[in-house]
Amino acid sequence: MSLSEFDTISQYFNSAKLGFSRSGVSVGIGDDGAVIESPQGAPISMSMDLLVEGVHFPVKAEGRHVASRALAVNLSDLSAMTARPLCFTLGLSLPSLDNDWLEGFSEGLSSMAKRFDCPLVGGDLTRSPAGTPIVIAIQVHGYHLDNAPVLRSTAQSGDGVFVTGTLGDGAIGLCSLGLQSHLGSSIALDLAALSEEHRAYLSGAYYAPEPRIDFALAAASLMTACIDISDGLVGDLGHILAGSGVGATVNSTLIPYSLAALAHVSLEGRLQAALYGGDDYELCFTAPAHVTEQLYRIAASHNLGLQKIGEITPGSKLRLLNGSGIEILSHNQAYQHFAPRASGQ
Amino acid sequence: MSLSEFDTISQYFNSAKLGFSRSGVSVGIGDDGAVIESPQGAPISMSMDLLVEGVHFPVKAEGRHVASRALAVNLSDLSAMTARPLCFTLGLSLPSLDNDWLEGFSEGLSSMAKRFDCPLVGGDLTRSPAGTPIVIAIQVHGYHLDNAPVLRSTAQSGDGVFVTGTLGDGAIGLCSLGLQSHLGSSIALDLAALSEEHRAYLSGAYYAPEPRIDFALAAASLMTACIDISDGLVGDLGHILAGSGVGATVNSTLIPYSLAALAHVSLEGRLQAALYGGDDYELCFTAPAHVTEQLYRIAASHNLGLQKIGEITPGSKLRLLNGSGIEILSHNQAYQHFAPRASGQ
Numbered sequence: 198m199s200l201s202e203f204d205t206i207s208q209y210f211n212s213a214k215l216g217f218s219r220s221g222v223s224v225g226i227g228d229d230g231a232v233i234e235s236p237q238g239a240p241i242s243m244s245m246d247l248l249v250e251g252v253h254f255p256v257k258a259e260g261r262h263v264a265s266r267a268l269a270v271n272l273s274d275l276s277a278m279t280a281r282p283l284c285f286t287l288g289l290s291l292p293s294l295d296n297d298w299l300e301g302f303s304e305g306l307s308s309m310a311k312r313f314d315c316p317l318v319g320g321d322l323t324r325s326p327a328g329t330p331i332v333i334a335i336q337v338h339g340y341h342l343d344n345a346p347v348l349r350s351t352a353q354s355g356d357g358v359f360v361t362g363t364l365g366d367g368a369i370g371l372c373s374l375g376l377q378s379h380l381g382s383s384i385a386l387d388l389a390a391l392s393e394e395h396r397a398y399l400s401g402a403y404y405a406p407e408p409r410i411d412f413a414l415a416a417a418s419l420m421t422a423c424i425d426i427s428d429g430l431v432g433d434l435g436h437i438l439a440g441s442g443v444g445a446t447v448n449s450t451l452i453p454y455s456l457a458a459l460a461h462v463s464l465e466g467r468l469q470a471a472l473y474g475g476d477d478y479e480l481c482f483t484a485p486a487h488v489t490e491q492l493y494r495i496a497a498s499h500n501l502g503l504q505k506i507g508e509i510t511p512g513s514k515l516r517l518l519n520g521s522g523i524e525i526l527s528h529n530q531a532y533q534h535f536a537p538r539a540s541g542q
Numbered sequence: 543m544s545l546s547e548f549d550t551i552s553q554y555f556n557s558a559k560l561g562f563s564r565s566g567v568s569v570g571i572g573d574d575g576a577v578i579e580s581p582q583g584a585p586i587s588m589s590m591d592l593l594v595e596g597v598h599f600p601v602k603a604e605g606r607h608v609a610s611r612a613l614a615v616n617l618s619d620l621s622a623m624t625a626r627p628l629c630f631t632l633g634l635s636l637p638s639l640d641n642d643w644l645e646g647f648s649e650g651l652s653s654m655a656k657r658f659d660c661p662l663v664g665g666d667l668t669r670s671p672a673g674t675p676i677v678i679a680i681q682v683h684g685y686h687l688d689n690a691p692v693l694r695s696t697a698q699s700g701d702g703v704f705v706t707g708t709l710g711d712g713a714i715g716l717c718s719l720g721l722q723s724h725l726g727s728s729i730a731l732d733l734a735a736l737s738e739e740h741r742a743y744l745s746g747a748y749y750a751p752e753p754r755i756d757f758a759l760a761a762a763s764l765m766t767a768c769i770d771i772s773d774g775l776v777g778d779l780g781h782i783l784a785g786s787g788v789g790a791t792v793n794s795t796l797i798p799y800s801l802a803a804l805a806h807v808s809l810e811g812r813l814q815a816a817l818y819g820g821d822d823y824e825l826c827f828t829a830p831a832h833v834t835e836q837l838y839r840i841a842a843s844h845n846l847g848l849q850k851i852g853e854i855t856p857g858s859k860l861r862l863l864n865g866s867g868i869e870i871l872s873h874n875q876a877y878q879h880f881a882p883r884a885s886g887q
Binding site for chain 1: 568569572573574575576577578579580582583585586587588589590591592594596597598619620622623625631632633634635663664665666667668669670671674675677679681682683684686691693694695768769770785
């Protein structure tokens with residue numbers, strides 16, 4: 198049975214699960230637009246991401262997984278702005294209406310939306326031609342009540358460079374699903390050797406990255422610049438450096454890895470995944486030296502790993518050092534969607 | 543030459559043409575999110591539309607045309623909320639980077655953005671697999687400084703039903719491009735008989751509908767409910783009726799048509815296009831009888847046609863009358879993207 202657009206929205210999206218009420222949202226789904234009122238007139242941050250089937254998530258992936266990933270990567274952008282989630286909108290272009298997929302998608306969204314008190318307030322549902330990929334557009338909105346937005350362009354020479362959590366799990370997680378990242382075979386994960394626990398951890402790292410909202414809000418006033426790691430450390434720290442007009446020195450041996458990555462991926466593979474893999478959605482931020490201890494205490498109080506991996510320097514260069522302090526040269530780049538691709542990748 | 547995502551954004555989107563400064567926009571393109579500050583903490587309306595190549599605009603349509611249509615239909619949603627444009631975000635999923643197409647797309651967006659003082663503040667650019675349709679997600683943001691949002695759910699029995707401009711031109715305009723609307727052959731436009739002037743008018747009605755922002759702002763305080771006509775009068779007035787729990791009687795002979803529609807399309811074809819065609823992006827709104835003259839004066843001062851076509855009634859039924867007051871029955875429906883399609887359409 199084919200459901201009309203309105204019935205589908207009503208059944209799967211305009212529900213108490215997703216369209217729940219929240220202060221600051223005056224008009225939700227069902228009109229020409231949503232209406233929000235920012236608490237105390239606070240500034241609003243917003244970020245939009247597109248996810249295309251076969252590009253940003255595997256073809257035929259379950260709706261539930263696709264949904265949590267789609268909302269999480271957007272909430273991660275809010276955390277990188279140090280914004281408090283307010284609401285989100287959803288544009289969904291589907292080649293067909295698969296009720297099972299939609300049911301899972303709606304539940305996956307709902308779970309993430311409720312955890313971050315971030316209801317669905319509007320959007321658009323449309324049918325794309327048969328055989329074309331699912332396209333998901335999500336825009337999240339957050340507000341800044343007690344802390345100003347932390348940008349990419351305000352890092353200072355002498356600041357420390359910090360990362361939350363562990364790096365490389367996004368790309369390794371994609372490999373754990375039996376798929377290749379754009380890094381090709383350089384991660385070299387042996388699927389047969391993966392324990393169930395590590396397999397679950399790694400696929401979770403890919404499908405349900407944890408937006409670092411609480412830590413970002415608690416640490417915002419101590420940060421000088423912040424970004425989330427969606428394209429790999431080199432690319433994303435590179436955005437901070439370019440935006441701020443500074444350089445950085447990073448000690449590659451200080452990059453934190455998960456137990457699963459340590460158990461199953463070579464040092465070189467882990468480093469490739471962390472530097473160039475992307476999809477980690479951890480925070481990379483800078484902060485002056487005198488707040489380092491305070492930052493570690495905040496991270497510990499949120500049960501979140503935090504690691505200082507380097508320092509901001511004058512100039513514009515990112516220098517990556519090995520354990521002996523020797524610079525690691527690399528011709529790899531961060532993932533760029535339109536970069537020419539090497540054959541076979 | 544292939545441009546990377548960042549270069550492309552920089553060259554075509556992060557430009558003075560599109561990323562121009564505007565009060566209320568604190569952070570534009572280039573960070574994890576945009577930051578806006580609503581003037582005087584005013585409520586913010588926002589609306590997202592997806593446009594899929596081959597569904598919402600013709601395959602291989604020029605970038606310039608696609609852009610003006612994509613932004614105009616979103617600004618039309620803001621007009622239906624009676625919001626003042628503030629800024630927009632853009633998600634663009636492209637199977638390839640065609641510099642000519644992007645150049646035209648950027649210029650078409652810029653022209654519309656500047657007219658409505660509504661800069662681009664962020665978004666996402668991604669590559670979709672080769673051979674898949676272009677998908678465009680646009681979200682517009684507006685604010686309510688002197689007038690509250692006008693919703694669909696607040697029409698009152700006894701109100702007049704008004705429409706701006708002329709109806710049916712969107713669907714007839716699609717036919718003028720040599721394409722069939724979902725109404726199939728019922729419009730029966732003779733392309734060979736079209737004058738250049740009428741052809742230009744009709745294709746313009748399709749590709750560059752005029753968002754009725756100025757009129758909406760001027761008339762907002764007099765309206766009781768408002769919607770824009772994207773799915774045809776029957777469907778969109780139907781949303782007002784359902785949302786408000788009322789009925790309506792519409793005199794079909796009062797529906798206003800353009801000179802081009804009058805010259806080239808039969809009465810029956812025009813009526814079908816107006817009732818069920820969609821893509822008109824005119825406003826349909828309700829207002830109490832005593833403000834009718836005031837509304838006509840406001841419309842005249844904006845050089846905009848305005849027509850009272852009926853009245854809100856108790857009950858829940860939409861009654862369409864012909865010139866003799868006899869009810870016109872019809873089995874057609876408004877365009878629903880996921881409705882089962884008749885074969886051959």
